[in-house]
Amino acid sequence: MAIVEKPLSIGTSEPVLADRPLGVLTRPKGGNGWRDWLSTVDHKKIGIMYGVAAMFFFVVGGSEALLIRSQLAVPNGQVLSADPYNQVYTMHGLTMVFLFVMPLAAAFANYLIPLQIGARDVAFPRLNALSFWIWISGAIFLNSTWLVGGGGADCGWFCYSPNSGVVFSPSHGVDFYAIGLLILGIASLVSAVNLITTVINMRAPGMSWFRVPVFTWMMLVTQFLLLFALPVITVALFFLMFDRLFGSQFFNPDTGADPLLWQHLFWIFGHPEVYIVVLPVFGIFSEIIPTFSRKPLFGYSFVVFSGIAIGFMGWGVWAHHMFVSGIGPVSVAAFSLSTMFIAVPTGVKILNWIATMWGGKIWFATPMLFSVGAVTMFTIGGVSGVTHSLAPVDTQQTDTYYIVAHFHYVMFGAGALGLLGACYFWWPKIFGHMLNERLGKVHFWLATIGMNLTFGPMHILGLQGMSRRIDTYSSGFGFALWNAVATIGAFTIATSLLVFFYNIWKSKKDAPNLPDPGPDPWDARSLEWMLPSPTPEHNFDEVPEINGLDEWWHRKYGYDDDGNVVRIATVEEAAQKGDATNVHLPSPSFWPLVVAIGMPLIGYGLIFNLWLAVPGGLATAGALFAWALEPADDPDAHHGGSHDDHEAPALTGADTNEES
Amino acid sequence: MTATESVAETEATPDVHEHPSDWAYVKIAAILAVITGLEVSTYYVSIGKVLIPSLLVMMALKFWIVITWFMHLRFDGKIFKQLFLGGLFLAGVVFVVTLSTFQFWAS
Amino acid sequence: MATATAPAVATGGHEEHRTATGMSNTKLAMWIFLGSECLLFGGLISSYLLYKTRGSGLPVPTDVFDIPFTSVSSFVLLMSSMTMVLALSALRRGDEALSRVWTLATAMLGGVFIGGQVYEFTTFLREGLGFTTNPASSAFFTLTGFHGVHVALGITMLMSTFVMSSKGKLHQEQSETLEIVGLYWHFVDVVWIVLFTVVYLVPA
Secondary structure, three states: OOOOOOOOOOOOOOOOOOOOOOOHHHHHOOOOHHHHOOOOOOOOHHHHHHHHOOOHHHHHHHHHHHHHHHHHHOOOOOOHHHHHHHHHHHHHHHHHHHHHHHHHHHHHHHHHHHHOOOOOOOHHHHHHHHHHHHHHHHHHHHHHHHOOOOOOOOOEEEEOOOOOOOOOOOOOHHHHHHHHHHHHHHHHHHHHHHHHHHHOOOOOOOOOOHHHOOHHHHHHHHHHHHHHHHHHHHHHHHHHHHHHHOOOOOOOHHOOOOOOHHHHHHHHHHHHHHHHHHHHHHHHHHHHHHHHHOOOOHHHHHHHHHHHHHHHHHHHHHHHOOOOOOOOHHHHHHHHHHHHHHHHHHHHHHHHHHHHHHOOOOOOOOHHHHHHHHHHHHHHHHHHHHHOHHHHHHHOOOOOOHHHHHHHHHHHHHHHHHHHHHHHHHHHHOOOOOHHHHHHHHHHHHHHHHHHHHHHHHHOOOOOOOOOOOOOOOHOOOOOHHHHHHHHHHHHHHHHHHHHHHHHHHHHHHHHOOOOOOOOOOOOOOOOHHHHOOOOOOOOOOOOOOOOHHHHHHHHEEEEOOEEEEEOOOHHHHOOOOOOOOOOOOOOOHHHHHHHHHHHHHHHHHHHHHHHHHHHHHHHHHHHHHHOOOOOOOOOOOOOOOOOOOOOOOOOOOEEOOOO | HHHHHHHHHHHHOOOOOOOHHHHHOOOOHHHHHHHHHHHHHHOOOOOOHHHHHHHHHHHHHHHHHHHHHHHOOOOOOOHHHHHHHHHHHHHHHHHHHHHOOOOOOOO | OHHHHHHHOEEOOOOOOOOOOOOOOOHHHHHHHHHHHHHHHHHHHHHHHHHOOOOOOOOHHHHOOHHHHHHHHHHOOOOHHHHHHHHHHHHHOOOOOOOOOOHHHHHHHHHHHHHHHHHHHHHHHHHHOOOOOHHHHHHHHHHHHHHHHHHHHHHHHHHHHHHHHHHOOOOHHHHHHHHHHHHHHHHHHHHHHHHHHHHHHOOO
């Protein structure tokens, strides 16, 4: 039981004691300190851990990017030779996609979805912890290839066969790629099942589908994409792993295999993956832009439906990554058309955001700057993307820097900038103090200018014919100027990140001397702003009854007789106090961590020596059983100290949910 | 709790239905067994061009019977059916298209 | 209200839930997961279909199939679905002993199926069809192997519920636990319904 509201109704409920569990397992009790973080099942703490780890890997992937740009800064660069260069760009791509953008989005999803739908936690708190620990163990496994695998994978993030075979990639890098992504995939799949269940089943009373905040909507679509896309890459990765480790013949053209199979399976996953990265930031834009325009989102239902439409259509465009692979003219024409169509719902969204700002009283605080900047960058990346739907143009541009420019405008311009803006927006909610606005604006401008200096010139380089993934170029090619500019841009982005970190440190240091931000520093619209900052452990004192879209805003504002917006309640009046006692929270558990620790061991075992897999398999299997047998929660554990009073005030809307 | 029910009213169907009797389940299993017998008989009796279509029809029929009766999709909440058939449909479309790009059906 | 802090098993264990849709979280999660599994088996099946004739001169699976044998093991798995649903039906009536009998029968039928698969694989191996022989064989063993692993996991879950029930930890009120194991089991069965037709019966 995730959340058992102990006093379910006033005075009547006797505490029900647990049956003795099978075996002698008990649940750890909540507390403070590092043990608490290792065993936590609180969606907020898990969200914070995702965020911290994602920022760490942002630094790792960013350092790899700086290595790449240093090598390409001048003709005939000497920083990296060809082989390490291949490894560094491959690991850069993997790190940024799987270990930075996706988990940072997962951080916000974990933290915000339960708050936005008025729930106390996700549907399965222990599975939520499991997702995080599996993810981090996969991330460490994937990067451990630098130390024990003889270097990183060197086949690019989409790792086409037969390049990925042992013949062309004899180090263990690709093995770590295959198994690492499999482990990360399990994490995302568990998380997808959990979050979909949460959104469907845990909405507060009155929150019908068209009252769900757009961020939650977009995360829901994202989780469906993960749910259906991950099994496809799983199949491909198993084939690759079997080929490399056990000699199967999936991608060996000599025995009649077709390397195009890998390309299809990869891109059936890979294209939805693009929307997995970008839909969360669409949700973020749709929260931030209305808040800082002082207007409701223009065309809520259009934004929601276009998000769903993107989710569906994202499944029909994968082969546009393969226009030069020889898939035949009919396939090229069909996928060319479908790719043109998918621009429509995306365009709808951009128009909605612009119309939201139109006529609004715009407040250019840092989160708004990031969102507007990111929408602009996304528009550029989207327009260059549509040009690729024309197969003849795409043929010209495939594997050139034009492609690199395009997807970095989407991945970094929209994805990373959007998520960084979200950090500024939700920081006070998560940590209870604001980030410094001045430094935030410096961060924004450095990042935006840096990103345009880095990726803008790549359009030109691509059209000039500079190949993607080339480790160097000669001075006579005419590539020198724009490569130098791009390298300056990359270091500008790195500087902006340092400013961000300095901001985090300084804001924390200054926080005691500054006014408390209160529950709702931005005068925002959705439910999370109803809670004190930082969010109390039990989320809602009382699960709110939802009467409309933008519930929190409507609790603050009403209309007078002339239809003008008037304030009807101050934040202090409308917000919850966060002082509920006797809320029974799910007990922590160490088993998710143990299950996760077994997985990389199995991975090392498959690669090096099957005996190594034995302890890993035992740890995972044993921990799963222990998990199943541990009591659902500790009947003595209460939030807020030891309250023996079981006749405390009733908590309405006391949903119970089992925990798994 | 009354509040949660107000949401429940707007969507979905709580779990109210009569479960089939054990005898009904046995009869369904018998039907499945008969269809399986028919399937296997095509291995011994040549039926020409209709072989593959008839095999696929019998497969779909068995599939449908198991998910609707044994997995209770007949009685259970609509959302379960939507989620499962959504995945099934998506898988069907995506992989039929994939095989088409290999000109699989021509062979 | 399910305040009870009865032991949860991995697949759940509480009968009453108050959720926004009125449906249990664990059952919903299982159906979501099964939706995802469709894509997994879809990918494996279509890879096999693409490769099934690619033998590079060596035997392909369709050369060595023993249809009568596989028909029997298909029938066994099909009947295990019936025993599964009877186990659930018995538990819902509160007849725990009968439920245990049917649960055990289901697990044993699953075990027979796995045994048949092991026998089939070793026979194929003797006839020159190994995992690494050609793309067709790799795809065949991976596809049927993945299904076999699913069956084996299902048997583990069934035996766990059997043990729980024997120790008096699985009563009428927790019948949803068995129902969810059952959903997984029936899914594994329908996958085999597809495999049996598409892989074995449809001629090369």
